[in-house]
Amino acid sequence: MKRKEFTKEIAIKCQNNETALFLGAGMSSNAGLPSWKKLFEPLARELGIDINNTNYQLYDIAQFYANDKGISRLHKKVSAEINRIDETSETLNELTNMQCNSIWTTNFDKVIENNYYKKGKRTNIIHSEENLVSVELNKNINIFKMNGDIDNLKHAIITKKDLEEYNEKHRLLLTFFKRELVVKSFLFIGYSFTDSLVLPCISELSQVFDGEHPYHYAIMQKNDDPDFISFITDLETRYHIKTLLLDDYSELLDVLREINYYTNQYNVFISGSYRGDDEKELREISKFCNLITTSLYKENLRIVNGYGYKVGYYIASAATRIMLEENVTSFEKYLLMYPFDEHLTQEQKYKHREFMIAKANVVIFMYGSSSFDSGMIEEFKIAKKDPRKIIIPIGSTGGAAKVIYDEVKSNIIQYPYLEKVMDMLLEETDIDKLISVILDVIRHNLD
Numbered sequence: 001m002k003r004k005e006f007t008k009e010i011a012i013k014c015q016n017n018e019t020a021l022f023l024g025a026g027m028s029s030n031a032g033l034p035s036w037k038k039l040f041e042p043l044a045r046e047l048g049i050d051i052n053n054t055n056y057q058l059y060d061i062a063q064f065y066a067n068d069k070g071i072s073r074l075h076k077k078v079s080a081e082i083n084r085i086d087e088t089s090e091t092l093n094e095l096t097n098m099q100c101n102s103i104w105t106t107n108f109d110k111v112i113e114n115n116y117y118k119k120g121k122r123t124n125i126i127h128s129e130e131n132l133v134s135v136e137l138n139k140n141i142n143i144f145k146m147n148g149d150i151d152n153l154k155h156a157i158i159t160k161k162d163l164e165e166y167n168e169k170h171r172l173l174l175t176f177f178k179r180e181l182v183v184k185s186f187l188f189i190g191y192s193f194t195d196s197l198v199l200p201c202i203s204e205l206s207q208v209f210d211g212e213h214p215y216h217y218a219i220m221q222k223n224d225d226p227d228f229i230s231f232i233t234d235l236e237t238r239y240h241i242k243t244l245l246l247d248d249y250s251e252l253l254d255v256l257r258e259i260n261y262y263t264n265q266y267n268v269f270i271s272g273s274y275r276g277d278d279e280k281e282l283r284e285i286s287k288f289c290n291l292i293t294t295s296l297y298k299e300n301l302r303i304v305n306g307y308g309y310k311v312g313y314y315i316a317s318a319a320t321r322i323m324l325e326e327n328v329t330s331f332e333k334y335l336l337m338y339p340f341d342e343h344l345t346q347e348q349k350y351k352h353r354e355f356m357i358a359k360a361n362v363v364i365f366m367y368g369s370s371s372f373d374s375g376m377i378e379e380f381k382i383a384k385k386d387p388r389k390i391i392i393p394i395g396s397t398g399g400a401a402k403v404i405y406d407e408v409k410s411n412i413i414q415y416p417y418l419e420k421v422m423d424m425l426l427e428e429t430d431i432d433k434l435i436s437v438i439l440d441v442i443r444h445n446l447d
Contacts, residue, residue: 006244007255010217011262013185017332018214020102020180021095022198023112026190026249027105039081043074063160075153082109082150088118094256095189096121097358099263102180104144106191108156113143120351128155129172146173146197163196174201181205181213188218189252193235202239218243219252261361261388265446266301267336269360270315271379272401273308275369282310285367288397288431289314292364295435297322297334301442304360306353307339308375311367350378357382357389362442365393368400376400380407384414390445391415392438395426402426417445 013019025036037051040058043065044051051061066074092115103112113123124134127145135142148156157163167174178201180186193199205213218235222245235241246252270292274285293315296303303319305312319335328334338356340349353375357363363383368376377400383389395405408415409422418425421437428434 001242001244003244003255003258006217006242007258008262009242010185010187010259011265014099014259014263017099017101018184019098019100020104020184020186021098021100022186022188022191023095023103023105023107024189024191025107026192027095027107039078043077057160059158059160059163062158066159066161071159074158075156078108078158079150079153087111088115091253091256094253094260097260098256099260099359101141102144102184103141104146104177104180104186106147106157106195106197108145108148108150108153110150116141119355120348121355125149126173127152129170132172132176135176144173144177146170146177166197177201178205181216182209183214185214186216188216188241191218192220193218193231199239202241206239213240216241219246219255220244221246221249260358264359265361267304267360268296268301268362268364268442269304269357269379269383270311270364270366271306271308271376272311272364272366272397273369273376274310274367274399285311286314288366290318291431292435292438293318294322295439299439299442301362302334302336304336304356305338306356307337309369312337312339349375350382353379354382361388361446362390362392364438365391365401365404367397368403377403380404387414390417390442392418392441393425394434394438396428396434417441 010019036058040061041051044054044061047061047064047068049056049061049064056064062074065077092111096112096115096119105112113125116123122140124136124140124142125145126132126135126142127149146157150156157166181201182205188198191198202213202216216239218241220232220243223229232243232245235243244255246255274282276282289311293303297319303315305315307313307316316335316337320331322328323331323334336359338352340352344352357379363379365376365380380391380393383391391408393401393405393408395402405422405426408418412419412422418441421441424434424437428437
């Protein structure tokens with residue numbers, strides 16, 4: 001499958017909240033973490049086994065070690081290695097920016113949830129049947145640890161015996177997994193499909209639904225072995241899994257970036273606030289916010305907003321009215337609101353701004369409480385770090401937007417898409433004409 005087609009298909013699924021991630025051991029190793037093979041090398045040496053020259057699987061080696069040294073010692077060895085891990089990477093950063101709140105993994109470590117935590121995102125960890133009662137399908141990010149968690153290795157899947165007893169001991173978790181396979185399209189990353197976990201579940205569902213279940217996706221490294229090529233064909237033919245083959249797994253970062261770009265391609269972040277009390281000015285701001293919100297809706301664009309003082313209220317009110325009039329049932333399809341909690345620290349506010357701006361491809365700056373509105377200026381600094389962002393400062397609205405406009409004009413070579421419209425963004429007083437200019441910039445810069 002061609003890369004652009006692959007990333008765009010997944011992006012559409014992400015936009016509609018129809019995607020789940022499945023992360024295997026390969027995902028952790030790609031992020032710089034020790035592979036399972038490397039983890040088990042010292043255990044194999046203790047047993048006199050050359051891990052690079054054996055037909056035994058890692059589950060077998062773990063079982064042999066438990067038989068010889070005891071299960072407690074095995075758990076201590078595994079725990080000692082995994083607890084050293086506290087890793088972040090650009091790949092993990094892109095992964096945790098994806099619009100997806102359902103993540104399944106065979107890994108024990110806490111790398112994924114720790115990276116979400118660093119971004120201020122709440123996660124709900126499910127590693128046993130008992131945890132399923134706490135699942136919040138449409139709220140927190142749910143991380144399903146199918147093989148258990150490092151904090152509770154007693155119930156983790158490490159040995160051959162654990163694997164053989166999986167279906168019997170984890171029926172409810174598997175049932176929930178099958179439910180997800182029916183209602184969502186999975187993206188498998190770092191997973192080889194060599195265990196007896198995923199494919200049997202998909203096969204069972206295929207029989208029940210006569211092959212009418214959703215397509216899933218996988219990212220794997222290219223291999224010229226004829227058996228591997230046949231396996232990839234079989235994945236799509238029998239299991240509805242489309243595979244993107246990479247020449248090198250280091251390409252994964254760019255693939256995830258593309259998925260996020262296409263997911264947020266039609267999202268517009270509006271940065272603005274106004275603390276004045278001039279009634280005439282407020283009427284003009286309300287009118288402008290109403291018209292720009294209506295215009296973006298008609299263009300099938302989604303607004304991302306942090307509920308800036310008064311401006312955010314006007315935008316949210318206009319969007320809500322439009323969607324009620326149009327009988328839109330899913331407000332999130334056209335409006336993503338991320339209000340600031342008044343108790344956030346400066347660091348938390350910065351992370352919140354990063355999170356919001358990462359959700360949009362276009363960033364519009366309007367008004368501003370003063371020429372030194374620190375929030376808007378900070379949002380501009382965050383946005384301009386990404387050269388792919390389409391930044392549109394409406395200088396005619398004054399305040400911080402004018403300060404941002406002046407900087408953009410001084411560095412116009414970095415914003416070539418604005419060269420022909422800079423004068424209008426500063427001087428145009430007709431709201432309809434100004435919005436028309438803004439929409440033209442957006443239309444001409446969407447891939």
